[in-house]
Amino acid sequence: MKYTALKGVHDILPPDIYIWQKAESTAREIFSAYGFQEIRIPIIESTDIFARSIGETTDIVEKEMYTFPDRADRSITLRPEGTAPVVRSYIENHLYNLPSPQKFFYSGPMFRYERPQKGRFRQFYQIGVEAFGTAEPKLDAEIISMLKLFLEKLQLKELKFEVNSIGCSKCRPDYKKALLNFLSDKVSDLCPDCSRRYINNPLRILDCKNSSCAEIRKGSPKITDYLCKECKSHFEEFLSLLNILNISYNINPDMVRGLDYYTRTTFEITSPEQLGGAQKTVAAGGRYDRLVEEFGGPPTPAIGFAIGMERLVEILKALNSDFCIPAPKVFIATIGKNAGLEGLLIAEKLRSKGIRAELGYDNASLKSQLRRADKLGSNYVFIIGDDELQSGMVKWKNLKDGSQGETGIKDATEFKGLY
């Protein structure tokens, strides 16, 4: 094959596209009900927007970004995630002058240069939301509830909600110190990755899947025991609201998100492994109360999440949820040139009324036209040949029950079966 898609990118074709559309329209419907408005952000940004927000030492920034110089030698990056561009836009367009909180959603492709596998791609799609301007835990709970409602609308019930609080700039250093202290005499027993993390990013040791590391960190201090007064009460209120909203969740004190900007609330929605492969996180997010300020905006607490569309769609397919594939209302089979013209006129009239009408082509035999009508799932066929032109009638046939009859050519477009 001469031309193939690049590694880790893929075409989304029918019939899968209907699952995507269903997920997207459901997101729009639910998110709008919560007051989230769509914003469209660029796919390319200055590299430092991502480097500064996600964190210089994270894997995303260190080795996964599609970064290249443009013609004027500026460093450009294909967005690996949506939060940083939305924050940039929020500040650049002075959206903080609008009444708070401001709530947005976006949808589109993200890019990360990784080895592809099930549920992980170089170009992948996210639907994400970001809400700015209040630190109240009510917003955190509302957002989780919105996500739950969205998933329920799509008939997904087997997903698990995990929540945690990773504190703030005040309390996290204390916890980090306690963790380092706990691990100090065990560093040599950690896996090579984790001994590196001990230096750059000790919190990440918590979610290492290596079984010996899991053993070593048994009995390690928990972040939730080290939260400062404010973070602690924020977390407790958040949890009590989840209870009031009847949302079941696990507190997972080992869940550390991979991006540097997170503070306080973090959460993940995961699927059972048999549904989505090893990449089981379908949606994830958290608070980033300092990021707007760090980007040069006014101090503005914020929270958001992103849904991995490919992973979501994979689960929907595994669950065999049925999504309707649009079928034509009527297929117009014609025999001969004159009848072909008459069929074209009828089809055009129906289409202008928004009714999907298909035509037979290429002088195909009536049989093959009917076969095609059947394959398309058409409800009705109209049959027009010389006999019909003579008598001024159209033969109709209902392909679902096999009934047939005649109607005048003049009022074929009013045929009751089509409405």
Added chain:
RNA sequence: GUGAGUGUAGCUCAAUGGUAGAGCAUUGGACUGUGGCUCCAAGGGUUGGGGGUUCGAUACCCCUCACUCACCCCA
């Protein structure tokens, strides 16, 4: 970046070193103007690419490319 597996028809897969096949799909016919079911037929292949061993390679060896899965990381 690391490791493993797989590449044969549009798809799913056979062919144990001896003439590349089946099912499904496609197109046509049986049924000259009536779909689905059935039967018949046809089209469709440089066996991913390159090299090697051999009288002979889809099969064995080497290289390469692609895909898949997993690690890592993340949505």
